[in-house]
Amino acid sequence: MTLMRSSLDTTTPEFHDNHAAMVDKLDQLTAEHAKAVAGGGEKYVARHRERGKLTARERVELLLDPDSPFLELSPLAAWGSDYQVGGSLVTGIGVIEGVECVINANDPTVKGGAINPWGMRKGFRAADIAAQNRLPTISLVESGGADLPTQKDIFIPGGRTFRDLTRASAAKIPTVAIVFGNSTAGGAYLPGMSDHVIMVRDRAKVFLGGPPLVKVATGEESDDESLGGAEMHARTSGLADYLATDERDGIRLCRRVIARLNWRKQGPEPARDYADPRYDEEDLLGIVPADLKIPFDPREVIARVVDGSDFDEFKPRYGTSLVTGWAQLHGYPVGILANARGVLFGEESQKATQFIQLANQTDTPLIFLHNTTGYMVGKEYEQSGIIKHGAMMINAVANSKVPHLSVLIGSSYGAGHYGMCGRAYDPRFLFAWPSAKSAVMGPAQLAGVLSIVMRQGAERRGQPYNEEHDAAMRAMVEGQIEAESLPMFLSGMLYDDGIIDPRDTRTVLGLCLSSIHNGPIAGADGFGVFRM
Template sequence: MTVLRSAVDAGSPDFQANREAMLDKLAELDAEHAKAVAGGGEKYVSRHRDRGKLLARERVELLLDPDSPFLELSPLTAWGTDYQVGGSLVTGIGVVEGVECLVNASDPTVKGGAINPWGMKKGFRAADIAAQNRLPTINLVESGGADLPTQKEIFIPGGRTFRDLTRASAAGVPTVAVVFGNSTAGGAYLPGMSDHVVMVKERAKVFLGGPPLVKMATGEESDDESLGGAEMHARVSGLADYLAVDERDAIRLGRRVVARLNWKKQGPAPQADYAEPEHDPEDLLGIVPSDLKVPFDPREVIARVVDGSDFDEFKPLYGSSLVTGWAQIHGYPVGILANARGVLFSEESQKATQFIQLANQTNTPLLFLHNTTGYMVGKEYEQGGIIKHGAMMINAVSNSTVPHISVLMGASYGAGHYGMCGRAYDPRFLFAWPSAKSAVMGPAQLAGVLSIVMRQGAQSRGQVYNEEHDAAMRAMVEGQIEAESLPMFLSGMVYDDGIIDPRDTRTVLGISLSAIHSGPIEGATGFGVFRM
């Protein structure tokens, strides 16, 4: 039998303590998500509604098929900065007329939907996801263009937005723009470079330069409607393909555009007769210890995520700090790599390399479940070739061409983050649990290394080392690294695609795998040089 058994005791004090700690983190997460949902605040939301306009998330909800899921991406963008949480943009994957699409919606309650540096970064990530997974893109536009006070950070890299649209079109992946209000200056190129454009009558305003700029540049007197109104673009310039009478009509027309795309997935279809996990996903709240130094068995997570809790483990007796094996999630085959005891040794690295090669031979997507402190250090391990073997694993991850998904459950430190397909290694999706932490190393270890280096420097100069200063330095560094390794900080930096409730992991992975299979699944035919 390959159905995983569970040793979780949901009534134990440790489990209950872990569960309460996770629920506290989820409550904090809900409070931060609420800031993104609130947009620009009550004043600007009321002003927007008084104008008879729908909010960004209401537009998204009307666009999507009834009762279909929406996987919001990067909702905490700009957390911890001076900008509004969410980055004035809502992005995510949803189903429109049966077609999975990448949806971007400007939030006009935040500075009129103007794009700031963090919203731009969020938009770039969304474009990457659309391109990598062959997803049609729908832009719900109401934006004043660039946030001008930050133009030095936006103008040069911001042109990538339009480059991505034209490249999608060239690749045969449709792009749709539904314009509800202003789409000015550089933002005018957003509908200008989309395959299909819908504009709302008497609301949409699309022009390179508004009346004040035209007056300054040319001396010409003009008004919004004759310069860039929806009806003008529908009747005169030809920029608008469809003229909507109001916002709801625009969304209806956008849905009809998607319905006529004749869109087909290129990846293999999932098995239709899969079973739900044998074990309760509610248990995922209490499996990860609040102290990440305490190991946990990732099989307990796998048993609550994969179809039927059915898992064929690969090399179970070799390199046991890394669990590898084959399973299905919502009918899609996956290969899973999950850290069991944190540290990666040479055996785990070699095991992972072979497993990744096998997945590429069979065109099987890979799921990385992170809880690692990195590769083992020390004289014995350096002499045993840990650098070569770690490099072998990272080589395999780097050159693997099957889709990767990463979930940070616990620690994800050092080069172990790289070997387990961290952000720099382009996983199709990367999510974090509220319990996750990621940094070059643990806060205490990093502070200790700095202390040793400073102590040795003082000794080499013949100086007396100041122990009080050392204690203060260590406390400051530990606090800084702890804060910078927390998931909300990293999510604000767009280093993940969102922090998820552990109980939603199976659903999130199912949506991600379905999106991935919009394109072909093809393994690598060759790798780089493996140092043996």
């Protein structure tokens, strides 16, 4: 075994400062998560309960296998917007009758579960995860359809929801809908396009147009039950496959449907005799400095995440600002790329390219641990070919076919974000630590570039440059970029799948690896042209 030796000193003032800063960020994160859990607020939650209904999260909890984890996705969607944090939708991956499934649950305490632009995007992301990882999808439906005041943002792209359901069915990936309440207008197509449909008696109402619309459109008088009630759909229209007596019975029926799927994973089984890391996960709170300009050794993170703290480093003496190597995580073989000193040079780019090719040769998933300020700039580096070397690495990442998992633990700036498999490069999952920041470049650098450009413009026009205005501009820009680089802002934009406690990194990556192995794991056959 190639056991890692930790040199982390947990007694130093630096470690304690880092730990305290991370705990403070986690406290802030907890407060923001509480907003999503609160749904529409006490008033609307109380009204929902008075009607004898379970909340969205209670439905999810009852659906899952007892004591099994739920990996919630995009919990801070819509953060910083005018919409409720969470986007009126709960999404995540959970285990039902031993089968990993993507679960989407409307939150009826937020505008009756109506879908707003952020909830729509959150649902799209969940559908992508289900498709890429071959995961059955369970929809817990109680929604009035589109949030009508935002229809211009929802109607046209929103049709993708139904497209994704039909494509999943065509790919033999099961879809199940439990209808707990209203499923109106376009929302009626959600159960209509699911493989299996369960409706709750006296609660479910599924129709393209409710009684008022039918009256206006056709002059016909009707009531909810005869037009779209669960009993009618079970006995007359045939839309309901199962009629549940109440919500808990609907959840029971869904679990029986999943149990009968005869579901099998297509990826290789993990090793069963793996060991936990040799070092304490609590240490992960004190590794990353509050000031990301201060370097840290990602090996200390790796040693607290991989099985047995066993890591075979690849090319340890070449391209030393990027750590690459082989390990195992919860029994699954993985390759790891982790930034060590921020900047990526030509050597690191070539090293990464070869490593990614090797992972594809052996069908090994890759984990990217981000802490990069980007590729090196300057005359010497341009002349040595940093563009073509960086392009080589980005080419390898873009055309790699093995699953990628990304975790932003520090900075993730510029093209380095791309080379380390940022969101645009379709990692199967991307999570961030509370310490992470991501933008086109650091706030000070971006403000400095704008200052130089404006100063040069004034010189060309023969005008004096206003230094006071320059200082105000730089301060404003730095503040804006700093705010837009923070993980809660980026998570609200759905640029990650969630912000995680560093101590949960091993667990979260293990859940992700287990999920991706529902489908086959196969590397690329080719990578196109590498500019040498």
